[in-house]
Amino acid sequence: MREGLMKPALRLLPFLVPAGAAMALWAAWLGWDQQYDVRPDGTTTGPYAAWQVVGLVLTLLAPVYWAASRRHVVGAVLGTTVGLTAAAFYDWSDDATGLFAVGVGMVMGGSLGATVAVSAVIAAVKGDGRQLPAQGPGPAC
Numbered sequence: 001m002r003e004g005l006m007k008p009a010l011r012l013l014p015f016l017v018p019a020g021a022a023m024a025l026w027a028a029w030l031g032w033d034q035q036y037d038v039r040p041d042g043t044t045t046g047p048y049a050a051w052q053v054v055g056l057v058l059t060l061l062a063p064v065y066w067a068a069s070r071r072h073v074v075g076a077v078l079g080t081t082v083g084l085t086a087a088a089f090y091d092w093s094d095d096a097t098g099l100f101a102v103g104v105g106m107v108m109g110g111s112l113g114a115t116v117a118v119s120a121v122i123a124a125v126k127g128d129g130r131q132l133p134a135q136g137p138g139p140a141c
Contacts, residue, residue, distance in 0.1 A: 017075075018075065030052055089104050
């Protein structure tokens with residue numbers, strides 16, 4: 001009976017690991033910084049600095065690589081996208097203007113596109129050890 005319960009959980013692991021890692025990494029890199037910075041000329045920036053976003057992206061490579069290198073590209077893409085989208089929604093949903101939904105949509109679209117590209121590259125480079133046969137120069141004209 002116990003083995004029957006473990007199989008579905010193991011099948012979800014390639015999705016759950018990137019999703020959980022994405023939420024945790026969002027909290028670690030971006031979740032604590034909620035203050036806008038006011039420059040001397042009166043303009044505001046933030047709340048995140050560029051180094052925080054770069055740190056988030058670089059550390060997200062580890063769970064994406066973990067899943068994609070095991071040929072779980074869908075889990076890597078959807079897990080990371082869902083995790084980042086959920087974290088952004090939770091972090092920004094207290095915005096009274098409602099514009100947070102635009103930002104959450106941008107996070108979702110950007111993370112989806114980026115993880116598709118990165119996962120495809122990882123899966124292609126990692127491969128499964130099989131190579132296509134060498135092709136000759138083609139038929140003579």
